[in-house]
Amino acid sequence: MAIEINVGPPRLAINQGYGVLITDQDGQIPWPTDKGFYHSDTRVISSWQIFADGESWKLLNSGNVAYYANRIFLTNPILHTEIGVVPEHTLGLSISRSIGGGIHEDLDLVNHGMDKVQFNLEIAVRSDFADIFEVKSGSIVRRGRITSAWSQGAPRLTIAYVNKDFKRRVTVTAHKWDSKPVYANGRISFELELKPGEAWHSCLLYAVGDGETIDHAPDHCIAQTGGAGAHRKLSQWRDATLKIETSNEEFYRFYHQSLEDMAALRLPIEGTDHLEFVPAAGVPWFLALFGRDSLTVSLQNAMVHSSFARGALEVLSRHQATRRDDYRDAEPGKIMHELRRGELAHFKLIPHTPYYGTADATILYLIVLHNAWRCTGDPDLLARFLPVAEKCLSWIDEYGDRDGDGFQEYQTRSKAGAYNQGWKDSGQALVNTDGSIVTAPIALVEIQGYVYDAWLRMAQVYDALGKSARAQTLREKAEALFVRFNDTFWDEESGFYAFCLDGEKKQVLSVASNPGQCLWSGIVPPDRAAKVVKRLMEPDMWSGWGIRTLSTDNPSYNPNSYQNGAVWPHDNGIIAMGFRRYGFANEAACIARDISGAAGYFVQHQMPELYSGMQRDPTDFPVQYLGANVPQAWAAGSCFAMLQMIVGFQPDAPAGKLYIDPVLPEWLPKLTIRDLRVGENVFDLRFWRDDDATRFETLKGDPLAVVQKSYATATTRWL
Template sequence: MKEVIQVEEQYYILATSDRAAGCQRVLKEGETFAIFDCHGDIQPVGLGEQGIFHEGTRFLSNLDLRFAGARPLLLGSTLNKNNELLAVDLMNPDYFINGRQVRRDSVHIFRTKFIWKGRCYEQLRLTNFSLEPVEVPFSIGFGADFSDIFEVRGTKREERGVLLPTKVTEDSALLSYEGLDGVTRMTRIDFAPAPDMLAPSEAHYCPVLKPKESVTYNITVTCNCQHCTKILADTYEQTLSEVHGSLASSNKSYCDIVTDDTHFNTLLARSQSDLIMMTTTTSSGPYPYAGVPWFSTPFGRDGIITALEMLWVNPDIARGVLTFLAKTQADSLDTGSDAEPGKILHEARQGEMAALREIPFGAYYGSVDSTPLFVVLAGAYYERTADREFLARIWPNVLRALDWIDTYGDADGDGFVEYARHSSNGLVQQGWKDSDDSVFHADGTLAEAPIAICEVQGYVYDAKVRASEMAVALGDPGRAADLQEQARLLRQKFHEAFWCEDLSFYALALDGNKRPCRVRASNAGHCLYSGIASPEHAKHISSHLLSDIFYTGWGVRTIASNEKRYNPMSYHNGSIWPHDNALIAAGLGKFGFSSEAVAVLQGIYDASLAMDLHRLPELFCGFKRRGDFSPILYPVACAPQSWAAASVYMLLMSCMGLSILAEKNQICFIHPVLPPFLNEVIIRNLSITAKSSADVVLKRYENDVTVSVIRKQGPVEIVIVK
């Protein structure tokens, strides 16, 4: 079980035991997500993360289906391919009633669930497959602790609000909690038909089923219920039909990718379904929330990188991310939230603890990379779509972000962007590796702030190059030339300060005394992606990243195995992150290291074959691949995680050498290659603009990949460089 203990790292996710035995099932829609066990129950076991959550609060913490007091026997449990429907097949356990034994396998229980607009809809269908009438006593236990997600993660609170008495009618139960923030949060559970007996924490039924007879029950959980209407018995089917329609519409915004490898097709389908599930429609458009359970909320860095990974597949996500982050861009100084004018959001949280500022993450700006990455995404989106009208709309936000880079980001004026937290309870490390021990020197001592990490300088370089291109598009050649010169000078200065000749690698960071952290870390792979690396340096870095100290057979570790703090079971010091590998592969492809990019894709693909539902998790352990054994999972990794799900698109793009230049109406394939497990890739409805698209086929032969166009609509030019 999970217990609360004091730890040095303030926002460490406690794991005092394993996850619950067997699988877990995740549903999400909008601001609501749920984690069930394989039975479809919610149990206080494992890490204690099961429940139905809405806007940062757990609105249901217990759900327990029992037959004659015992758990039913599990037959099967799965999500459908679109992720919207959980289906669980169960059968009754052996039980005695009125002096008669009812054998197991007499009653089949088909349990389905989905989430829509703050509600969890569940349907139970019981079917008697025995030859005699069967009395089936069953109960549904329920409860709500209304814990904030940070409490579930393990953060200890000095005080909590008050759980109010449960109000029960003949067919509903209303559970309530009065928070310290003055907000009363309510969960309503509706039962149809009404139970034979409904108590404050349990509903009881006892139907008698004739042979082959079926009976159906509906249970609906409404989160944040204040004046919610009663759920009718026929609502389940009507609402599920609405869900199907919404998903069909979401799928249309993606291009269609089919290969000759069934497993890779499954990985692509799961990734797309995960991304659709994780994407929440905000007032600014679609935004991919980061991950379930701990990060189901908008994160600036995560949203931007997810959008970059899938930009060629679905540029609508990038537009939504840019719109949301422009709207939430900081406009004043606030040390409590690490906000500075022009800075881009790190994360936004709802819930009681955020409202009370017990945590600083209501609207928190403590990331050093979100701001330059915002500019990078703006430029990449324009290159992909040629949407000049949208670019003009967010251009003031781009300029404010550039101003932050040059002023607050480079507070000491040395030409590099550094970070140091200003909030007393903010994040110590503010790059993507944000655990407290992730930036260190070769002897293992932690770097002191302010810290300039290598990949951020690359992001800034890329931001200025892309901003220069955007300035040209908007008719400002003077600014464009100035930005190009700034990028050139930064690249030169970066090589002088970060390159470690004896390591043949970029230093992980410069500490507050400008001493290089002489550590080989995957961060340097991001310097390939951004283009700040020189071709000569890129050659050395690629060689290291695919050597045994980094490459495990499953992917590239976050730090080399010969570094002082290397630990393959750690969060950031030796683990494997799919999104990290995707950015590395994109960087390798950019510098012409196609075979190395293929190796990265091969490793991540092979790892996915062993993952539940073929779902790539946030991270997994960085142990070396051992024969035909599976990769080692990380115990508190989020799954699904948006930038992990989107990584497969960037990995494939990197191997194909694919880019889309919308202003020229070009789809480009530069030195395309395919991994050994793919002989054919068909991409349909690959759009350039709303009026132009193409269907293309890539085929691999022994030493060559051909690209064929099977359909064109509008002005499309296919450019192939071999």
């Protein structure tokens, strides 16, 4: 039997909505650290420790029981008390927590010894109310005043922060206690006296307020209800989404953990239920609304939950820019990048109110709108969001193409703006062949493909709306871009596309993963696709755990860097879909196996945002990037992208059709999918390998609505 290796950071993390709790494995938050209880981009608990007469407890074990709840089991060291010595391991202390707005914390203690014990259980709580940006950077500035007050009647500890009109507070209320606490020396203290075999319980409820509203803690103890409301919502989410059965346990577990991760990252939309939502980007640093991430995840989830995109389309439309604002990199029609709710954003010390420094979200909005329409067949989607799309199309022409050369370029105008504004958005992500930073303005290769794809998709939308002249104009623009792009970005000598064009419109010929996304967009001529696929599968790019972001031959390559050599699962998912689009099913399946295999090594099969680009060999395993977000929405969604690729998913709900082109790889010889929704139709489909061919049958739904159609349609997909 093979040894099971679990890779992941030594921490506990639970989250729901805009709240996330990150602790050590013993449930404590040491000081100083970047852990804590964060709510709406503010750390409201910065230190939490528990003692028995001043002595620290010992960890037995801990773990999450759901994305919103965990349990920690502790025992005592030797305690010297006024009535005698308490031998070590005599007491059992369990801490159970659930998050849902605030935090419900259950403290349960049992005396397993033969003698009575008497001691003080003490909980030390501190709050620094630091902005999440400053915690992450390690440079925290205190701008306001922190006060604390204890109400013995409740009993309740209130810690408040005020900086002018920015207010935050957290209250810690003892509830259902078996002995009433007191507060002294910064600690909530319970005086305990337990006979042999006797148990003790208390709840602590952590509520968070901003001066106007209060997010209360869940009402129920975890041991009694399992998290009641959150558990019910998770069950409803599972019922509403695609189910799979497969002979590959590894992929099965990856898929189901990805479903749970997607549920964990749901941000509520005011006025809707929990099945209409927008996903946060990731935990802990990106529990906020992001344009690019939400749209990418919507595309990934098209097969899993056909209405998934509604939330992103709705919320992002509310924040579409109406005027130019250089500090926020905003321009009329532009879709936002990132919205924050902490102190720095409140006082506009950062431009995230929201910030618009993204070169691709506006284009992706059009792609998602078309895809959502194809999945749902809902004409109201087009009626509701076509005005938004029109503004996006105008932005592409007027602002995306900064110099009128027909390509999309970006360069920040903000003193606090992002230098790089594609998905590789770190300041060091775009490098020349000598390792130096590419000069702006920058025309990224994959963004040209996005525009090509968006124009063709919107042409199809306009045809459906009876606006054939508008559709023809967009097709002509797409055709012109196709020619111009392939003349300008292709390097015949290397047989590969330039990473980007720099500020002088020179090709940057660093070998990176970005051109792989052009296969997904369809902007690559079929006769060049084989060269792109072959180049990406060379050893300097393919690690065995997926395709790296940057070639090992580049001087800036570092397998443990953020975007200069690491492997990003979502990037690989898009590339794999592109491989299949051009008929390279075996290579696409290889990438899918890499990513699925890597997931099997991470704790709970929970895919991190990225992991090391080190070369795979028989003795190693994937190494998680320090600081990677887990869970992370488009990392989890990479599983769903791979599933779309394997099935050859091509929805056409407006026509009442589901087109598929399944190619099951050897490692996935059987697959059944259930509750696949395409418009009004719901299908169950079974797939199996028959020698080298893949067969399928319709188990539920109209079999005449399911049609096999080649997924390898290359540049004619939307023409």
